Amino acid sequence: MTSIAMQRRRATVSRVWAQFRSSRQGMIGLAVLLVFVAVALAAPLLADVRELNPVYARAQGNPQWGPPSVFPPLGTDYIRRSVWAQFVWGSRVSLFVGLAATVLTILIGSVVGIVAGFVGGKVDAVLMRVTEWFLVIPFLPLAIVLASVLGRNVWNIIFVIGITSWPSTARLVRAQVLTVKQRLFVDRARSLGAGGGHIVAHHILPNVSGLILANATLAVPISILTETTLSFLGLGDPTAASWGKTLEEAFVNGAMARNAWWYFLPAGLGILAVVLAFTLIGRTLEEIANPRLSRSR
Amino acid sequence: MRAGVTPLVEVEDLHVHFGAARAVDGASVHVLPGEVLALVGESGSGKTTLIRAIQGLQKPTSGTIRVDGAGGSSPGKVQTIFNPSVQMVFQDPTGALNPRQTIYEIVAEGLRIKGEAGGEAEQVWAALSRAGLRPPERFFPMYPHEVSGGQRQRVVIAGAMVMEPRLLLADEPVASLDASIRGEILALMRRLVDETGLAILVVTHDLGLAWNIADRVAVMYLGRIVETGPTEQILEDPRHPYTRALLSVVPETREMEQQILTGEIPDPARIPPGCRFHPRCPLLQSGILPETISSRCPTDDPGPTPLEAVSAAACWAVTSGAGPSALWASPG
Amino acid sequence: MSDSLLSIRDLSITYHTQGRAVPAVRRVSLDIEKGGSLGLAGESGCGKSTLANSILRLLPAGTEVTGHITLDGKDVLGLTPGGLRAVRWTAGAIVFQGALHALNPVQTVGDQIAEPMSLHRTVADDDAAKVRVVELLRRVGLPAARAESFPHELSGGQRQRVLIAMALACDPQLLIADEPTTALDLMVQAQVLALLEDLKEERDLTLLFITHDLSVLTYACERLAVMYAGRIVEEGPAWEVFENGSHPYTRALAAAFPTIGDEGSRMAPSGLGGDPPTPGDLPGGCPFHPRCPLAHDACLPAEPELRVSGEARRAACVLV
Numbered sequence: 001m002t003s004i005a006m007q008r009r010r011a012t013v014s015r016v017w018a019q020f021r022s023s024r025q026g027m028i029g030l031a032v033l034l035v036f037v038a039v040a041l042a043a044p045l046l047a048d049v050r051e052l053n054p055v056y057a058r059a060q061g062n063p064q065w066g067p068p069s070v071f072p073p074l075g076t077d078y079i080r081r082s083v084w085a086q087f088v089w090g091s092r093v094s095l096f097v098g099l100a101a102t103v104l105t106i107l108i109g110s111v112v113g114i115v116a117g118f119v120g121g122k123v124d125a126v127l128m129r130v131t132e133w134f135l136v137i138p139f140l141p142l143a144i145v146l147a148s149v150l151g152r153n154v155w156n157i158i159f160v161i162g163i164t165s166w167p168s169t170a171r172l173v174r175a176q177v178l179t180v181k182q183r184l185f186v187d188r189a190r191s192l193g194a195g196g197g198h199i200v201a202h203h204i205l206p207n208v209s210g211l212i213l214a215n216a217t218l219a220v221p222i223s224i225l226t227e228t229t230l231s232f233l234g235l236g237d238p239t240a241a242s243w244g245k246t247l248e249e250a251f252v253n254g255a256m257a258r259n260a261w262w263y264f265l266p267a268g269l270g271i272l273a274v275v276l277a278f279t280l281i282g283r284t285l286e287e288i289a290n291p292r293l294s295r296s297r
Numbered sequence: 298m299r300a301g302v303t304p305l306v307e308v309e310d311l312h313v314h315f316g317a318a319r320a321v322d323g324a325s326v327h328v329l330p331g332e333v334l335a336l337v338g339e340s341g342s343g344k345t346t347l348i349r350a351i352q353g354l355q356k357p358t359s360g361t362i363r364v365d366g367a368g369g370s371s372p373g374k375v376q377t378i379f380n381p382s383v384q385m386v387f388q389d390p391t392g393a394l395n396p397r398q399t400i401y402e403i404v405a406e407g408l409r410i411k412g413e414a415g416g417e418a419e420q421v422w423a424a425l426s427r428a429g430l431r432p433p434e435r436f437f438p439m440y441p442h443e444v445s446g447g448q449r450q451r452v453v454i455a456g457a458m459v460m461e462p463r464l465l466l467a468d469e470p471v472a473s474l475d476a477s478i479r480g481e482i483l484a485l486m487r488r489l490v491d492e493t494g495l496a497i498l499v500v501t502h503d504l505g506l507a508w509n510i511a512d513r514v515a516v517m518y519l520g521r522i523v524e525t526g527p528t529e530q531i532l533e534d535p536r537h538p539y540t541r542a543l544l545s546v547v548p549e550t551r552e553m554e555q556q557i558l559t560g561e562i563p564d565p566a567r568i569p570p571g572c573r574f575h576p577r578c579p580l581l582q583s584g585i586l587p588e589t590i591s592s593r594c595p596t597d598d599p600g601p602t603p604l605e606a607v608s609a610a611a612c613w614a615v616t617s618g619a620g621p622s623a624l625w626a627s628p629g
Numbered sequence: 630m631s632d633s634l635l636s637i638r639d640l641s642i643t644y645h646t647q648g649r650a651v652p653a654v655r656r657v658s659l660d661i662e663k664g665g666s667l668g669l670a671g672e673s674g675c676g677k678s679t680l681a682n683s684i685l686r687l688l689p690a691g692t693e694v695t696g697h698i699t700l701d702g703k704d705v706l707g708l709t710p711g712g713l714r715a716v717r718w719t720a721g722a723i724v725f726q727g728a729l730h731a732l733n734p735v736q737t738v739g740d741q742i743a744e745p746m747s748l749h750r751t752v753a754d755d756d757a758a759k760v761r762v763v764e765l766l767r768r769v770g771l772p773a774a775r776a777e778s779f780p781h782e783l784s785g786g787q788r789q790r791v792l793i794a795m796a797l798a799c800d801p802q803l804l805i806a807d808e809p810t811t812a813l814d815l816m817v818q819a820q821v822l823a824l825l826e827d828l829k830e831e832r833d834l835t836l837l838f839i840t841h842d843l844s845v846l847t848y849a850c851e852r853l854a855v856m857y858a859g860r861i862v863e864e865g866p867a868w869e870v871f872e873n874g875s876h877p878y879t880r881a882l883a884a885a886f887p888t889i890g891d892e893g894s895r896m897a898p899s900g901l902g903g904d905p906p907t908p909g910d911l912p913g914g915c916p917f918h919p920r921c922p923l924a925h926d927a928c929l930p931a932e933p934e935l936r937v938s939g940e941a942r943r944a945a946c947v948l949v
Binding site for chain 2: 672673784786815816817818819820842845847848878882884885886895897898899900901902
């Protein structure tokens, strides 16, 4: 019988896909995202990782501050490294940090939101006070403190982003759980003898998962931007070549003053494109999950 | 109580309070195996709260609910335990079905919770078929929004019947359905009772429904049962003035002189002293009651109808033997 | 038919949604004489509310309406916007179902009752409007202090009374009541019905009463029209139609509301198989034939027209 259920699930997926396909913004976002994912995955084929090492770069005889016309495709930086290699390998770090931090955000936010909304009472009150506390503490000072205490590596960056950005997800999920909990089918499940776990798994989760997915897609760009901000402020992982770090180094070493546009522009545009792509996809998914948003179409 | 028959469910002196509001305030009622009891009353009478308490969806403040002889043995002790032999049918079938589950999953849900592994598909098939959804396999992959309102209510009934309950609690099961569908659902419920020995406690404000399917009727007013008895007696020869007034405004009973009560059912946080119905009672207002009775109504509570009662009315005019029929013969 | 207050001829109403034409009302003709009352019965999707809304042209834009509606001598469908405003509220007013959303939640009840009066300038000034509001509230059985209340502070029955007071604000001749008692309890329903009956007597109102509950209509109206799949399938004096319907659908609907004390319906609920048809997808021939207990070959070729089935009665069934 599960095969019937599977069939219907597949039908639902293909219906959502059909709706998604008919949305131009969603398809543009998806196309852009796929390009960057392909770049990140194919990084070893596109650029030699040794190009990130200034010693290797010097040994190769790369020019310093070489514009793209001298050193195609994207020129070199102040210590002769290839900007193209930084861009390609940086996309890996940026996408990974963005996705991993989002997973953490959504995980914490969903668990807190579902437990608070479903259990209610004192548990709800305590969790919501904690959520509000996290919501009001200024993000940057906390991130700076955490980064300096925990040390500067990729995992800590992910942790810092996750720990500071889950509260809004938690509140959103909790609100939705409160509505779903009131629905009669939850009463029906209870009168069939269902416990809390069954109700959450079979009735609450399926009815909030659309919201969680849409929220997740919209959280990715925020995570990427946060990573960029932290790296730009010098709090990023010194060994990981992320786009944010490229921007920081370009800024610190006077790329703007030298008019070395090739140094900072690729990373900046890359961030812009990925953030935009995720936002477009997230908006489209949100519209599919909640048709009232797309009434204007 | 009928001799030799153990009631399936006994609710004794049940209280459910929400702060100051006494939604259920000392209700006692029993249901025998194989009978349909209609619990009749206006909204605000506490009838839905009463059956939610029986189902275990609502925690009682005090009182006893005994299902199948089990449950609270000491009166006054709060007991809510889940019992698979009690199942519920809801007023709004659309809301009672999870829009993300297929009809198969909905009907199978109870079995899965119960942990019954074998023969799931066969049981779902049989339950749908018995609820009149044929051929059942056509409905397996459908979602609730793909079937009509009447069919949705049948799915709810199938989902309850698959648990093989002995008591079905039905909360206004046809109030949200189209008139022409109504009869079919009621006929299905009556058929389940006659064929399987199921008992049904149906909550309704619709006296015609009681006439259609109920063996007995209990009338609820402000948290208490004020009159109970066999359907024919309650609907054709009611004794409590509230029952009488309710019956007189059913559009189909035009022979009766209408007694439209003024105002609405009082706030359960402010239950009137004495007989809770006395401020609206047409019998008291008519002035035909002898002084010995009418002086008691505003101060003395006639109390709830007793648990075992087959036929009773909580009214001083009735219990003091003034002969209700004689009183009603000359109203006003 | 010269003394009809409302006269509807060959009215067809078609909604256009997502490129599909959905016929909600199909070639309906009916009359209500001045001071008369007509009950329009039918199930969800039969077109009864669409019909009611069309009388004051309250249908969504883009709805296709053909035929004629004459209200108090005016051709409603041909009216200019200005003329239409004059007809609404003053010639005919509609009482909606008393749900919370029928009233503005942030405005007092008194202000909402006064609104149509100031819009149509039927009162001299605000003070006169206040006096009139109190008068109307008293008339529908609510204390004057209720004028200061907000809708959420009222019970369902009280909200329904407020909606009736609103509809009476401009002294309309025709009162259209769309399911005014559906959400109410039996006793409150009886109170509202009694109020409508009193008002009708007192003000010589003409009443068009719409509900799915045939028994309420029979009690409240002189004449009864039963709709199915966008058409009137039976029409006649209320009690005769209710107790002795000519159309099998009328009989089935009437049987859904059993007469207490009638041995025939004791322990024998009666209903129809199947579901009401969806307006966009009607069965061919007589649209009722898939659910009709008496259907036979003659029902299939064409949809039966209304024909005389007794004194002042019509029914659309081949068996009549």
